[in-house]
Amino acid sequence: xxxxKFEVNPWxxxxxxDYGKLIKEFGIEPLKELPEIFENNVxxxxxxxxxxxxxxxxxxxxxxxxxxxxxxxxMPSGNFHLGHMLVVQQMIFYQKLxxxxxxxxxxxxxxxxxxxxxxxxxxxxxxxxxxxxxxxGLSSKNCEIYFQSDRSKDSVKANAYYRLASNFSRYSTxxxxxxxxxxxxxxxxxxxxxxxxxxxxxQLPEFEGSVPIIVPVGTDQDPHLRLARGMSKKFKExxxxxxxxxxxxxxxxxxGGKMSxxxxxxxxxxxxxxxxxxxxxxxxAFSGGRATLEEHKKxxxxxxxxxxxxxxxxxxxxxxxxxxxIEEDYRNGNLTTGELKKYTxxxxxxxxxxHQEKRAKITKNDVENFLYK
Numbered sequence: 424x425x426x427x428k429f430e431v432n433p434w435x436x437x438x439x440x441d442y443g444k445l446i447k448e449f450g451i452e453p454l455k456e457l458p459e460i461f462e463n464n465v466x467x468x469x470x471x472x473x474x475x476x477x478x479x480x481x482x483x484x485x486x487x488x489x490x491x492x493x494x495x496x497x498m499p500s501g502n503f504h505l506g507h508m509l510v511v512q513q514m515i516f517y518q519k520l521x522x523x524x525x526x527x528x529x530x531x532x533x534x535x536x537x538x539x540x541x542x543x544x545x546x547x548x549x550x551x552x553x554x555x556x557x558x559x560g561l562s563s564k565n566c567e568i569y570f571q572s573d574r575s576k577d578s579v580k581a582n583a584y585y586r587l588a589s590n591f592s593r594y595s596t597x598x599x600x601x602x603x604x605x606x607x608x609x610x611x612x613x614x615x616x617x618x619x620x621x622x623x624x625x626q627l628p629e630f631e632g633s634v635p636i637i638v639p640v641g642t643d644q645d646p647h648l649r650l651a652r653g654m655s656k657k658f659k660e661x662x663x664x665x666x667x668x669x670x671x672x673x674x675x676x677x678x679g680g681k682m683s684x685x686x687x688x689x690x691x692x693x694x695x696x697x698x699x700x701x702x703x704x705x706x707x708a709f710s711g712g713r714a715t716l717e718e719h720k721k722x723x724x725x726x727x728x729x730x731x732x733x734x735x736x737x738x739x740x741x742x743x744x745x746x747x748x749i750e751e752d753y754r755n756g757n758l759t760t761g762e763l764k765k766y767t768x769x770x771x772x773x774x775x776x777x778h779q780e781k782r783a784k785i786t787k788n789d790v791e792n793f794l795y796k
Contacts, residue, residue, distance in 0.1 A: 496527035501684025535610030558782040563792035588620035619651035712760030739770040
């Protein structure tokens with residue numbers, strides 16, 4: 424989707440995002456009343472997760488303690504940063520509610536799009552992503568991480584997955600791909616078919632059978648969902664339960680806009696030192712403050728566009744009353760940009776110190792417990 428101010432698609436996000444327009448364009452629904460257990464989660468309570476499509480069947484499965492799957496994926500490129508935590512926290516949340524977690528490492532898509540070798544991408548996936556997942560609290564007991572290039576050591580499962588990706592191609596046309604993605608390459612078409620198989624294959628009898636599946640995404644990834652849903656409706660060989668999905672805000676990069684794994688000055692990496700965090704926030708974090716201290720104290724700042732405040736709101740200040748006080752003090756000028764940045768730096772560094780200690784203890788065996796099931 425594009426307009427004069429912003430652009431959102433699976434390969435690019437830029438400009439000032441109007442989420443209201445995206446809701447209308449993509450045909451998704453705002454999240455309204457949810458069970459109390461969801462309201463206890465900061466991402467839902469503060470509307471960081473703001474919209475959905477067909478979440479009702481997943482809520483019913485949770486209520487009735489029935490099996491369901493949360494499916495997601497990772498692109499093995501660059502550093503794991505704070506922006507990636509949005510999905511990981513949802514993995515852990517749904518896992519605690521009883522979900523089986525499926526995570527696809529999109530190494531074939533990355534191979535076509537980014538030119539890295541499969542060996543290089545495997546190393547990145549393990550060192551930058553899977554180890555951080557474990558340190559953040561994901562459990563291997565009800566989780567399966569796999570590579571698109573090597574779905575399973577069980578040939579029956581592997582064949583079912585690749586057969587589904589191939590058979591999906593019968594149920595979409597080039598014009599449909601073009602309508603969803605614009606100008607595309609054969610590599611992107613192949614990636615879309617694989618992603619459709621990623622999202623639906625858990626429902627095959629070789630895997631979990633007929634279970635609801637929820638896919639949490641940013642709105643930039645919705646075209647993949649729409650195409651996959653369309654193919655599944657036409658599919659003759661298996662009757663699928665339609666996908667459910669939720670949509671979260673983009674965690675802003677330090678300078679505004681979406682975070683980039685390839686630009687270290689746009690994000691806080693999970694391996695950053697205390698000094699690096701302080702330097703990045705102080706030097707690069709976009710401020711909602713005024714041009715001068717005198718003007719700021721007189722007119723106040725704007726927390727809605729201030730990156731430090733957004734990081735507190737999404738992750739690092741769990742106390743709603745404290746967050747509200749910070750917001751009020753910043754708006755009325757009692758809290759300066761420097762003070763807000765210092766508070767955020769301290770919060771992030773306390774979190775990262777604990778996280779890095781946990782990550783350092785992860786063994787090769789810990790990683791292997793998540794793979795090849």
